[in-house]
Amino acid sequence: MATVHIPAHWRTHTDGRSTVEVAGRSLGAVIEALGAAYPGLRAVLIDDGALRGEVAVAIDSVITENDPLEPVDERSEIFLVPAIAGG
Amino acid sequence: MRARGVPASPNRPTNTAMHMRVEKGDIAAGFAAADVVIEREFTTSQFHQGYIEPQNATALWNRDGEITVWTSTQGAFSVRDQVAVLLDVGVGHVKVVPMEIGGGFGGKINVYLEPVAALLSKRTGRPVKMWMSRADVLRATGPTSSTYNRVKVGAKRDGTITAVQAHFAYAAGAYPGSSVGAGVQCAVGPYEIENLQLDGFDVVTNTPKTAAYRAPGAPASEFAVEATLDEIAEAIDMDKMDFRLKNAIAEGGRNASGQPQPKIGAAEVMQAIKNHPHYTSEIQGEDVGRGVAMGFWFNGGMESSSSATVYQDGTVGLILGSTDIGGTRASLAMQLAETLGLTLEDIKPHVVDTDSVGYTAVTGGSRTTFAGGWVAYDLGEEIKRQLVQRAARIWSVPVDDVRYEEGGVSGPPAEDGAPRRYSFQEIAGNLQRSGGLIAVSATSRRNTQGAAYAGHIVDVHVDRETGKVSILRYTAIQDVGTAIHPAYVEGQIQGGAVQGIGMALNEEYFYDADGHLLNASFLDYRIPVANDVPMIDTVLVEVPNPGHPYGVRGVGEAPIVPPQPAIRNAIADAIGVRMYHTPMSPSRILDEILPKE
Numbered sequence: 001m002a003t004v005h006i007p008a009h010w011r012t013h014t015d016g017r018s019t020v021e022v023a024g025r026s027l028g029a030v031i032e033a034l035g036a037a038y039p040g041l042r043a044v045l046i047d048d049g050a051l052r053g054e055v056a057v058a059i060d061s062v063i064t065e066n067d068p069l070e071p072v073d074e075r076s077e078i079f080l081v082p083a084i085a086g087g
Numbered sequence: 088m089r090a091r092g093v094p095a096s097p098n099r100p101t102n103t104a105m106h107m108r109v110e111k112g113d114i115a116a117g118f119a120a121a122d123v124v125i126e127r128e129f130t131t132s133q134f135h136q137g138y139i140e141p142q143n144a145t146a147l148w149n150r151d152g153e154i155t156v157w158t159s160t161q162g163a164f165s166v167r168d169q170v171a172v173l174l175d176v177g178v179g180h181v182k183v184v185p186m187e188i189g190g191g192f193g194g195k196i197n198v199y200l201e202p203v204a205a206l207l208s209k210r211t212g213r214p215v216k217m218w219m220s221r222a223d224v225l226r227a228t229g230p231t232s233s234t235y236n237r238v239k240v241g242a243k244r245d246g247t248i249t250a251v252q253a254h255f256a257y258a259a260g261a262y263p264g265s266s267v268g269a270g271v272q273c274a275v276g277p278y279e280i281e282n283l284q285l286d287g288f289d290v291v292t293n294t295p296k297t298a299a300y301r302a303p304g305a306p307a308s309e310f311a312v313e314a315t316l317d318e319i320a321e322a323i324d325m326d327k328m329d330f331r332l333k334n335a336i337a338e339g340g341r342n343a344s345g346q347p348q349p350k351i352g353a354a355e356v357m358q359a360i361k362n363h364p365h366y367t368s369e370i371q372g373e374d375v376g377r378g379v380a381m382g383f384w385f386n387g388g389m390e391s392s393s394s395a396t397v398y399q400d401g402t403v404g405l406i407l408g409s410t411d412i413g414g415t416r417a418s419l420a421m422q423l424a425e426t427l428g429l430t431l432e433d434i435k436p437h438v439v440d441t442d443s444v445g446y447t448a449v450t451g452g453s454r455t456t457f458a459g460g461w462v463a464y465d466l467g468e469e470i471k472r473q474l475v476q477r478a479a480r481i482w483s484v485p486v487d488d489v490r491y492e493e494g495g496v497s498g499p500p501a502e503d504g505a506p507r508r509y510s511f512q513e514i515a516g517n518l519q520r521s522g523g524l525i526a527v528s529a530t531s532r533r534n535t536q537g538a539a540y541a542g543h544i545v546d547v548h549v550d551r552e553t554g555k556v557s558i559l560r561y562t563a564i565q566d567v568g569t570a571i572h573p574a575y576v577e578g579q580i581q582g583g584a585v586q587g588i589g590m591a592l593n594e595e596y597f598y599d600a601d602g603h604l605l606n607a608s609f610l611d612y613r614i615p616v617a618n619d620v621p622m623i624d625t626v627l628v629e630v631p632n633p634g635h636p637y638g639v640r641g642v643g644e645a646p647i648v649p650p651q652p653a654i655r656n657a658i659a660d661a662i663g664v665r666m667y668h669t670p671m672s673p674s675r676i677l678d679e680i681l682p683k684e
Contacts, residue, residue: 005345008110008284018110054268061347063388063534081344082107082268082287086387086452087136087193087301087644 002030002076006041010080013040022078027057028068030078045080056083104263105289109271109343117250117282121241123322128237129311130668131651133230133258133596134589136300137614139189142228143218146204150212152176156201157184161191161410162449166198167441173202184440185410192586193299194228196449222607229298230596232257232265236311242319246333251280255308256288260296265289266304269385273305273648274312275343276383277353277540279336283343293602299451301583302384302644306590306651310669313380313652318665327379327656328361352566352630353540357381359628360542365562374549375559376661382541382648386641387452388534391459392445395423395466397525401512403427403470405436405463408447409455413582413643414575421571422460422637426467428494429511445530453641456571457536457632464636465529473525474514481521482507535634539641541565543584543649547657549664551680554673556592556658558619563649564626568640573627580646581623587650589615595670 001021006014014020020037024030031051035042045055051066058079064070072078118124144158154176160166163185171178188195200217207215219227234257241250253274259265271287320330335354341347360366360379370377396404405423409415420434427433448454471491478496479486484507489498496514498507509517518524546560563584570576593613597605606612631638651669659665664679 007344008108009106058344058346061349063385065389065532065534067532077345077347079344079346081272084269084272084385084452085193085196085266085299085303086449086454087299087303 001074002072002078004030004034004078005080007080010041010044013038013044025072026068027059027064027070027072030072031068054083056081102291103288104259104291107268107271107287109285110283111280111343111345112282114250114252114282114284118241120243120249122244123319124239124241125315125318125322126237126239127311127315127318128235128667129314130236131234131307131310132594132670133233134300134594135225135230135596135612136192136194137586138191138194141219141221141224142195142199143216144200144204145214145216146201146208147214148205148209152180154181154205155184156181156205157186158201159186159188159195161188161195161412161451163410163441164408164446165196165449166201169198170202170205173198174205182440182442185438188410188412191412191451192301193303193451196451197229197298199228221609225607225612226604227295229260229296231300231303232259232267232297232307234258234307236308238311238315240315240319242323244323246323246325246330248278248280248334250282251275251285251312252283253285253308253311255286256290257304257307258292258294258297259289260292260294262296263289263291265297266299268304270304270308272343273302273383273385274308276309276538277331277336277381278334279340280334280343285343294598301586301647305382305384305648306587309382309648310651310655313649314655317378317652317656317659328357328366331381332357332361349535349537350630350633351538351540352628355628355630356540356542356564356566359564359626360544363544363562363564363626365544365560365624370546372548374551374661375546376657376659377544377546378653378655378657378660379542379544380649380652380656382543382645384453384539384645384648386457386536386539387454388458388532388536389448389452389454390530390532391447391455391462392528392530393419393459393462393466394444394526394528395470397470397515397518399516399519399524401433401515403429403434405434406444407436407438407459408444409438409459410450411438412450413579414572415450415455415459418456418571418575419459419463423463423467425637426464427470427511445528453539453643453645454536457635457639457641458531458533460571460635460637460639461531461533462529465531466527469527469529470525473527477518477521478509478514481517533634535632537568537632537634537640539566539645541645541649543653545650545653545657547654547661549658549661549676551662554676554680556654556671556676558588558621561621562624562626563646564628565642565645566628566630566640567642568632568635569629569638570627571637571639576627576642577625579643580625583643583646584623584650585615585620587647588620588654590669591651591654592670593672595672
């Protein structure tokens, strides 16, 4: 299962857990499973069925385009971080 | 207002729109293990991007419902999408034609005039042109946040940083959405810190809405961290660069959010500073000092598209969706030329409107040479593949027997033993007689850009009577991956350094008690001019990015980060006065000097 790293300010939604093991072979499946397990986290991550624009997701060392079809490996580490805008 | 990120909804009004925390390790244990702990507070003013031409837009809303917008922008597709949403029309009904742009630095991404001009065109049935005065620009287009930052660092006497705790509060202006998220994530970018706790607060204020500005959020947070690290190095009596090198993040190291790092050049930049003659030379003169600081920026990847056509004269048209800022056309054309084994002069790059090329994100985020370069590479590889097929067809030989090499195609010897070879120009001349010209298109959405690290060395003189800080010598060193067009790379580094110098010494928004901007002109909002700065010497450290066929990393944003702390550290070295606010204008320097004399 992939390991999702939870930012400190959202750990109130995961009973204080800093990492959560989640099944899923795509980013969309992982986020869906994460939201199902932790509904409070779902509320801050998802809006109108999609990841909120202010949330960025990195799989291992690579920031994704929040594409729900992005493949996820069983050994992947997934990081939820604030989206960054360049100048 | 409901505060996102705050554990429980607040039970009283707050102007904190968002709280975020990045946490790693055990912060209490980290400070307990430290021999030295220093905590400092810093504030920064608001700075404007200071691009050349003010915002402008011309729009035509035809009676058939089609809208055309001509505008100075960093991203034609971004403008198209924003206009479509604001006017509630489909994106297919909006065409944006990007005009030449004299810099944007993050300030030419949001739309201001475009939808208004379009609506006025609809009402009048005529094209409508709108533009801002410089005062409009300064008042209404969004400077950076002003910030309040508190940083606490613990370290052992051997130089190991054991803990960093920080509080970053960024003023967003009248609406939420400052760049504090990036500020938090960049704060300790050059270092791998075992124990840290970084809090960020997006604070709503009665000032204009802020906007992105070159490495948005990073200069303020890294100013606070780099200044505090300088004091730590002095407290443990360690060379400033040895101290930084001891804590440098490297490949496989984990950043503040815990992400493992690919091949990066933080340590290489630090070592280059340590070895540089500027750093090792003696400082001479009274009230003269030297400072160093590092800077970090993530860089961007995102989506880019292009198309290319091989013309019968052997030249190649390259159609770009990226507006050209700082040499985009040349740097992307060079990468296509490299892939095809041609010269830059053989490639004819054109920036076109949103109806004429695939979706392309903004020219910003230090992404364009990286992402556009990937597209150019993909285009070149596809052209090579098709030319090989075409040559095989002309020669009636298997495709596998034909190779693309050295700017042309080679095949097996003819029956009479003569070598089969077409130069690029020769095969291009045969295309129309062998199936037609070749036109290809490509889109890239890769995010393997790798991060940028910059390190600056500066010597300053401080006039104790006037408080004026003069820059005597400045060296900017940066890991640029591979410098595709070295002169343009140097230009990016020099420009970033000068904008950072402006933040450090001169630039500042002044408001009256009612919130009115008092210095809405370039006469009173003082950006550095040519005689304020010496030549910015550059050193290009090349640690190729393994996530790009030519090793490209973004270079544009990292160089704006180090100037504030480097100059602050130099002032401390020169006169023993540590500054905790930028800009370090003459009056603020005097405020510190006079009480001590």
